[in-house]
Amino acid sequence: MASIRYLAKELKLSPATVSRALNNNPLVAAEVRQRVLNAANKLQYVPTIGRRETMNIAFAYAGDRSIGSPFDAALMEGLTDRMEAGGFDLLILDVKRAVHPRETFSHMFRRKGIRGAVLRTTTAAKDLCIQIAEEGFPCVVVGESFDRDGISFVRSDSLSSSRDAVNHLIDLKHEKIAMVVNQVDDSDHLDRIAGYREAMSTRGLKVDDRLIFRIPAKREGGIQLIRRLAAMSDRPTALFFADPLPAIGAMMEAQKIGWNIPRDLSIIGFDDAELRFMVNPTMTAICQDARELGRMAFESLTLLFSQKGRELQNSAVRRTLPTQLECHGSTGPVCS
Amino acid sequence: MASIRYLAKELKLSPATVSRALNNNPLVAAEVRQRVLNAANKLQYVPTIGRRETMNIAFAYAGDRSIGSPFDAALMEGLTDRMEAGGFDLLILDVKRAVHPRETFSHMFRRKGIRGAVLRTTTAAKDLCIQIAEEGFPCVVVGESFDRDGISFVRSDSLSSSRDAVNHLIDLKHEKIAMVVNQVDDSDHLDRIAGYREAMSTRGLKVDDRLIFRIPAKREGGIQLIRRLAAMSDRPTALFFADPLPAIGAMMEAQKIGWNIPRDLSIIGFDDAELRFMVNPTMTAICQDARELGRMAFESLTLLFSQKGRELQNSAVRRTLPTQLECHGSTGPVCS
DNA sequence: ATTGAGGTTGGAACAGTTTCACTAACTGTT
DNA sequence: AACAGTTAGTGAAACTGTTCCAACCTCAAT
Numbered sequence: 001m002a003s004i005r006y007l008a009k010e011l012k013l014s015p016a017t018v019s020r021a022l023n024n025n026p027l028v029a030a031e032v033r034q035r036v037l038n039a040a041n042k043l044q045y046v047p048t049i050g051r052r053e054t055m056n057i058a059f060a061y062a063g064d065r066s067i068g069s070p071f072d073a074a075l076m077e078g079l080t081d082r083m084e085a086g087g088f089d090l091l092i093l094d095v096k097r098a099v100h101p102r103e104t105f106s107h108m109f110r111r112k113g114i115r116g117a118v119l120r121t122t123t124a125a126k127d128l129c130i131q132i133a134e135e136g137f138p139c140v141v142v143g144e145s146f147d148r149d150g151i152s153f154v155r156s157d158s159l160s161s162s163r164d165a166v167n168h169l170i171d172l173k174h175e176k177i178a179m180v181v182n183q184v185d186d187s188d189h190l191d192r193i194a195g196y197r198e199a200m201s202t203r204g205l206k207v208d209d210r211l212i213f214r215i216p217a218k219r220e221g222g223i224q225l226i227r228r229l230a231a232m233s234d235r236p237t238a239l240f241f242a243d244p245l246p247a248i249g250a251m252m253e254a255q256k257i258g259w260n261i262p263r264d265l266s267i268i269g270f271d272d273a274e275l276r277f278m279v280n281p282t283m284t285a286i287c288q289d290a291r292e293l294g295r296m297a298f299e300s301l302t303l304l305f306s307q308k309g310r311e312l313q314n315s316a317v318r319r320t321l322p323t324q325l326e327c328h329g330s331t332g333p334v335c336s
Numbered sequence: 337m338a339s340i341r342y343l344a345k346e347l348k349l350s351p352a353t354v355s356r357a358l359n360n361n362p363l364v365a366a367e368v369r370q371r372v373l374n375a376a377n378k379l380q381y382v383p384t385i386g387r388r389e390t391m392n393i394a395f396a397y398a399g400d401r402s403i404g405s406p407f408d409a410a411l412m413e414g415l416t417d418r419m420e421a422g423g424f425d426l427l428i429l430d431v432k433r434a435v436h437p438r439e440t441f442s443h444m445f446r447r448k449g450i451r452g453a454v455l456r457t458t459t460a461a462k463d464l465c466i467q468i469a470e471e472g473f474p475c476v477v478v479g480e481s482f483d484r485d486g487i488s489f490v491r492s493d494s495l496s497s498s499r500d501a502v503n504h505l506i507d508l509k510h511e512k513i514a515m516v517v518n519q520v521d522d523s524d525h526l527d528r529i530a531g532y533r534e535a536m537s538t539r540g541l542k543v544d545d546r547l548i549f550r551i552p553a554k555r556e557g558g559i560q561l562i563r564r565l566a567a568m569s570d571r572p573t574a575l576f577f578a579d580p581l582p583a584i585g586a587m588m589e590a591q592k593i594g595w596n597i598p599r600d601l602s603i604i605g606f607d608d609a610e611l612r613f614m615v616n617p618t619m620t621a622i623c624q625d626a627r628e629l630g631r632m633a634f635e636s637l638t639l640l641f642s643q644k645g646r647e648l649q650n651s652a653v654r655r656t657l658p659t660q661l662e663c664h665g666s667t668g669p670v671c672s
Numbered sequence: 673a674t675t676g677a678g679g680t681t682g683g684a685a686c687a688g689t690t691t692c693a694c695t696a697a698c699t700g701t702t
Numbered sequence: 703a704a705c706a707g708t709t710a711g712t713g714a715a716a717c718t719g720t721t722c723c724a725a726c727c728t729c730a731a732t
Contacts, residue, residue: 349712349713350712350713350714351713351714352712352713352714352715353711353712353713356711356712362710363710363711363712364710364711364712365710365711365712368711368712384720385718385719385720386718386719386720386721387719387720387721387722388719388720388721
């Protein structure tokens with residue numbers, strides 16, 4: 001369709017100049033480059049190798065790059081699970097780093113021969129995802145959900161399992177149940193808070209805002225929280241964490257200052273991987289299947305490529321994966 | 337150099353047929369494809385996009401795919417650290433899955449436009465690495481070392497820090513110090529055993545082969561080991577683990593059966609990531625900087641591309657990264 | 673005014689891929 | 703047995719993207 005030569009004819013330039021502009025070659029005038037980029041975006045230009053469409057899919061970090069987490073690793077594993085069969089290759093990149101000055105994101109993807117992207121993001125970078133999606137580039141976001149149309153995403157259903165978790169604590173006769181959540185909200189975490197509130201009020205427990213603690217989503221956050229609790233006169237008997245690492249930190253610090261878990265304090269965390277088995281006692285946690293999430297992301301992306309995807313155009317692909325509450329050793333009946 | 341058309345002329349075929357053969361298109365006769373592949377390998381054919389050399393680097397799993405580990409995640413992070421500046425992109429693949437029937441590995445890499453590969457491997461797949469290296473494809477192995485010439489690799493220096501670890505235990509007056517190591521050996525683990533033996537004999541302690549325990553490198557392995565130790569009449573007072581997960585499992589199981597760590601048992605593990613901080617007490621461990629290892633792997637690879645690399649040809653690039661012993665709460669003086 | 677340097681641009685050559693037409697062999701039908 | 707239809711395999715040609723080289727244009731210095 002829209003080839004380099006077609007663009008060239010349209011813009012009354014040579015193919016050479018268009019190619020240079022698309023590759024951010026400095027030997028092209030700024031004004032010309034801008035015109036070429038605009039035309040390429042408008043005409044939905046997609047580079048090919050010879051006559052073959054490229055078969056790369058990007059796992060793209062929008063925002064902080066944090067490959068380090070087991071969650072990302074599992075996600076990637078799921079992504080690659082089905083890719084080989086379709087002849088796709090997986091490319092890792094950091095969108096902020098990869099994009100050249102005065103280049104749109106979708107253009108950067110095209111320059112690298114990428115057909116579609118799985119965007120791994122955090123709330124801080126939500127805008128970035130919206131921007132990329134609005135440029136019309138096929139992408140699926142993991143780790144955030146969006147209200148507006150036109151943005152595809154896959155997510156875990158945090159709401160119902162959060163409800164389950166809190167109900168489990170209430171079944172154990174806990175009443176002062178605190179929710180511990182990251183300082184910055186994303187939609188996933190908002191769901192977790194909603195689940196907490198729902199379960200509490202349904203079972204006739206008052207939700208006191210002072211029972212919702214905001215901490216950084218790191219191990220240190222959990223440690224600090226325990227130190228705060230230790231000073232309280234009327235502290236909660238159970239904690240529900242919306243993130244894995246603070247839950248671990250809290251368990252360790254609590255034991256360090258002599259509390260017995262679960263006798264003196266019950267803890268429920270989240271787990272993307274196998275962390276719940278690495279602490280003593282093993283941790284009751286809500287588990288999400290990150291690998292399956294990766295598979296779903298890939299399938300959503302291929303759906304966007306297909307004819308059906310073209311029809312959907314503005315209505316996006318959205319999938320939700322159920323999560324499970326796994327009961328282990330960090331929760332027990334309230335001890336009064 | 338060796339282009340498709342050059343190959344075609346050489347083999348008295350059309351460029352079309354050569355292209356098909358190289359892409360494993362089924363519409364080409366088996367005998368012809370074989371001839372093309374042989375010629376491509378002999379003439380060191382490298383595909384290009386237009387006239388530009390491809391800029392992909394592969395993070396290739398040779399053997400079991402195990403992206404899941406934090407070690408791999410950190411490795412990848414290190415790899416990508418410097419890549420963007422050089423204009424390279426990182427491609428993830430599983431060599432066994434990616435390779436087509438009757439296709440050499442180097443050919444598969446070339447088909448995908450890959451300039452060089454970082455091979456992440458295990459001992460079980462050591463042969464695979466040797467094969468790829470012998471095909472002459474630029475690659476750097478991580479996680480294994482090789483005696484023979486012509487194979488580049490980056491590794492952590494396990495020997496000296498293993499010595500440090502055991503010496504630390506001896507300083508704490510331990511005498512019955514056991515070494516716990518994976519059932520299958522790789523050169524890295526052999527180094528760790530060597531370090532153990534060296535330290536023991538230098539300090540005048542006898543190395544009893546019954547003090548070297550072989551277990552699967554999983555959490556469960558450590559659990560099983562503790563159960564075995566519990567039944568022994570004259571059990572070791574300290575354990576030196578060559579792998580992260582069994583050390584964690586052992587700590588948990590030991591505490592479960594009522595042993596106090598470090599009073600009843602001192603434990604030293606390995607840590608690629610942050611696991612040592614997630615257990616209680618925090619774990620004394622040998623830490624390797626997987627991220628730096630990734631950076632080194634990338635730099636070694638680019639060295640192989642450069643002119644200097646051409647000269648080296650048969651003598652390979654080899655780098656070793658020091659590791660550190662970090663003392664935390666899981667080791668203490670022997671208690672008699 | 674002339675010359676030279678540097679920035680831009682286009683033409684041409686060349687890289688790989690696929691479409692289309694063609695051949696040869698094989699298969700099934702009359 | 704003869705014929706038609708199908709299929710595997712091949713090559714020419716058309717098309718895609720990139721870079722080398724020559725040409726052009728502008729501006730400053732002589």
